[in-house]
Amino acid sequence: MTIRILTEGELRSCVDIDREAMETVASGFRGLGEGRAVLPPILRLDVEDANGEMDVKTAYVPGLDSFALKVSTGFFDNHKLGLPSLSGMMTLISAHTGRVEAVLLDNGYLTDVRTALAGAIAADTLARRDAKVAGIFGTGLQARLQLRALALVRPIERALIWGRDPEKAAACAQEMAASLGIPVEACAEGSAVCAEADILVTTTPARSPILQAEWLRPGQHVTAMGSDAEGKNEVDPQALARAERLVVDRVSQCARLGELHYALEAGLVEETQAVELGDILVGKAEGRCSDEEITFCDLTGTGVQDTAIALFAHCRAQARGLGAAIEA
């Protein structure tokens, strides 16, 4: 049995934010929408002594030859050691035999990519066709990747960035302007971002809302992707109630870990109002119905994205002869 071992460098050399990768992740969401995917609850381990946590996700999508088991770790004292907080890896397992096929030592890179691609899929599904101005909350890696991913699906001509730290926002704006070749401005107030953006993406680990409901304007689309754990909350729960279309990646997960949690808790929306992204992709549910609607998508990250990106990465790496082959 040959097992392919791929490193972060090798994976970076063959997987990026592009339409083909996006299509693969979208097919994972369609698997969910068709009710075929098996998506167990997340396994979580807390390592309190080291201010650390591990999340393990998996999903089987019938029709695919393999499924991924994805480990994400967040050890939030790592900066003291000069290491990034987040890491992880994926294992690709045969859906026919249960044997390990590949180990993707990506240190979380594939998670970054599939998370950004879910943002692109949400915007492609829900934003107005003519959306041109992107508004990003946050100044970290996902702020950058989400903006790049939006540019895949809409003709983004301009972007606005807000961050708690104005210097980081300015640096992020400068970097993204150079990388995308469009004007990107840092805004001192989140309200200024909302006043002009057609698509808003929140990418922060905020624990109290940084995006207020009264800032929203008709026709906007919001993707909130920062909240993925109890206690995280980026968006004013009233914003979810204001949206004509409330979409989530997975109802059961968002009701516990996402923005939906707070809106439910405040009694502002009901769980039955939330529609899954995959259901819209397969035509089971409606997306945006007019240019005036506000659409809102709450993303917490699902195992189907991991299975999709791991298979995609393995396939590309194989085609290029990358990785070490271990006989095991």
Next chain:
Amino acid sequence: MTIRILTEGELRSCVDIDREAMETVASGFRGLGEGRAVLPPILRLDVEDANGEMDVKTAYVPGLDSFALKVSTGFFDNHKLGLPSLSGMMTLISAHTGRVEAVLLDNGYLTDVRTALAGAIAADTLARRDAKVAGIFGTGLQARLQLRALALVRPIERALIWGRDPEKAAACAQEMAASLGIPVEACAEGSAVCAEADILVTTTPARSPILQAEWLRPGQHVTAMGSDAEGKNEVDPQALARAERLVVDRVSQCARLGELHYALEAGLVEETQAVELGDILVGKAEGRCSDEEITFCDLTGTGVQDTAIALFAHCRAQARGLGAAIEA
């Protein structure tokens, strides 16, 4: 960051059933007993199309530098492809940084070893000091390994084996006699095994009892290790009620997946009667109190065993310079 990749062959060459490995697994149980270990519920994925399943276990034991994430797969149509049903791997992750340290491509070997060692620990803790005759139910790999593991902790002079298939029982007896250098006999009836054995170990995937309560005699110790999933049931639930000392690896797990499940369901025992093996090891609970007691230990397999054996294997492999080092 260097990640060590170890294959099944390399792991077999440095890890076996011995006292040092047993001591390591026992220290994992002591971590549980001291209430320090963090042991999340098992993540389970079913792949119905292929008659397959995946179980993922993990445990963090404070004081240990790493923790394991263990994947076990069972794909029960694999024999049609000439492959074993069971497989799996372990990943060793730093408890200080969350970074992957090693990938143990053991195809389930380390699980086999740590499972047998738990049997040895149970017998060492609960069986009479003068136990000499072992009785094994089942004729598979664990039947062999459990018998070898018993020989580590008690002066086993003779063994009896029962299996549903008399030919397999005879073959297993012959093989074990040669390997251990003691008389090993296949018995046509389970009752004949119970009539003579001091320690009984059930190692089957039975779904209805193969060991009857009325066969038990004062002073015997029983370890039931075959049941690890809903629907599996090797031992007459009355046997658990008959035992003066009812021990489990983990109450919450055994109440759902082990023999304890059926005894609780039948109202024959109460959950509070079950004592955890780790609690006995650290002196929080009493083990055997007299030579006349019947002791019973229900093992479903815990993440602390996986973390213990993975660390042990990595340490031995490192000392011998085994494995491929991947920079990732």
